[in-house]
Amino acid sequence: MPELPEVETIRRQLAPHVEGRTLARVEILDARWTVARPPEDVVDAVEGRRVERLGRRGKYFIFELTDDVYLLVHLRMTGNLLLDPAPDTPYQRVIFTLDDGQVLRFCDPRRFGTGELALGPDGLAAFFDGKLGVEPLSDDFDGRALRAMAKNRRAPVKAFLLDQRHVAGVGNIYADEALHRAGIHPLRPAGQLTLTQCAALADAVKLVLAAGIDAGGSTIDDFRHPDGVSGAFQNDFLVHLRRGEPCHTCGTTVIKLVAAGRGTYVCESCQPRPRVRRRP
DNA sequence: CGCCCTGTTGGGGA
DNA sequence: ATCCCCAACAGGGC
Numbered sequence: 135m136p137e138l139p140e141v142e143t144i145r146r147q148l149a150p151h152v153e154g155r156t157l158a159r160v161e162i163l164d165a166r167w168t169v170a171r172p173p174e175d176v177v178d179a180v181e182g183r184r185v186e187r188l189g190r191r192g193k194y195f196i197f198e199l200t201d202d203v204y205l206l207v208h209l210r211m212t213g214n215l216l217l218d219p220a221p222d223t224p225y226q227r228v229i230f231t232l233d234d235g236q237v238l239r240f241c242d243p244r245r246f247g248t249g250e251l252a253l254g255p256d257g258l259a260a261f262f263d264g265k266l267g268v269e270p271l272s273d274d275f276d277g278r279a280l281r282a283m284a285k286n287r288r289a290p291v292k293a294f295l296l297d298q299r300h301v302a303g304v305g306n307i308y309a310d311e312a313l314h315r316a317g318i319h320p321l322r323p324a325g326q327l328t329l330t331q332c333a334a335l336a337d338a339v340k341l342v343l344a345a346g347i348d349a350g351g352s353t354i355d356d357f358r359h360p361d362g363v364s365g366a367f368q369n370d371f372l373v374h375l376r377r378g379e380p381c382h383t384c385g386t387t388v389i390k391l392v393a394a395g396r397g398t399y400v401c402e403s404c405q406p407r408p409r410v411r412r413r414p
Numbered sequence: 415c416g417c418c419c420t421g422t423t424g425g426g427g428a
Numbered sequence: 429a430t431c432c433c434c435a436a437c438a439g440g441g442c
Contacts, residue, residue: 136422136423137422137423140422166435169425193423208423208424209422209423210422210423210424210435211421211422211423211424212421212422212423212436212437212438225437243436243437243438244421244435244436244437244438245435245436245437246423246424246435246436246437247423248424265424287429288429288430289429289430289431293430293431296423298423298424305422305423306421306422306423307422308422394431395431395432395433396421396422396423397420397421
């Protein structure tokens with residue numbers, strides 16, 4: 135379940151172990167992992183370089199290597215970065231052997247995850263440019279910014295939220311949580327939101343993401359075990375909406391619909407359905 | 415047992 | 429600007 139809070143949690147757990155370490159050996163077992171270039175080019179570029187910092191942008195890990203070489207790792211739906219897991223851990227796609235003997239393994243049953251290369255600060259900026267919008271936890275993201283971005287957009291607000299070009303890092307689950315908390319129906323056209331609603335939604339996004347990170351941060355060593363992450367983020371605060379269950383705010387039965395091509399859970403009592411405006 | 419549907423993401427084509 | 433399909437695979441329902 136790698137949404138932003140999960141990526142950030144893994145990053146925090148991993149950083150102390152990989153920062154300052156050199157990528158002594160890199161083995162890319164799945165050629166499709168490196169989308170734009172041949173795996174050997176990526177290996178050549180990163181092998182032997184030191185990890186100066188492990189950063190994050192949206193749902194991307196940024197391995198900041200020496201000489202401004204950047205390895206950008208995305209977990210997509212089922213990817214995971216595991217430090218020193220059991221050697222027979224299944225679905226290994228990439229193996230990073232560090233100079234201190236630790237082994238970082240990228241595992242991904244579905245093989246959607248990616249690792250891409252960016253060279254130089256300009257290359258890094260170019261990679262994210264036009265692809266990722268504002269960081270939701272930064273001060274640049276607030277109701278006013280959201281209102282400005284959403285202006286004249288007719289797409290459903292959930293589709294708008296999931297579009298990483300606007301806000302970087304909101305995924306399907308947290309989008310539902312935030313919309314519910316803000317009392318906004320996922321199918322409401324984004325441009326129709328008032329400034330007050332945009333402020334409530336921005337606050338809700340920040341709150342659910344921060345809560346997710348807090349929940350992840352309270353667990354230890356999940357990054358060493360394949361199934362650690364899956365159950366690590368359940369907590370009392372984030373009650374994920376599920377069809378057929380009562381809304382935890384008002385008790386109304388939660389329904390499921392499709393928005394932005396994704397399964398979407400909504401309490402139509404807390405989140406009133408927008409009026410269907412007929413075309414003239 | 416097999417078939418069909420769903421899914422935590424994002425890119426590309428219509 | 430939007431929408432739909434696809435990538436590859438596991439798991440659940442029927």
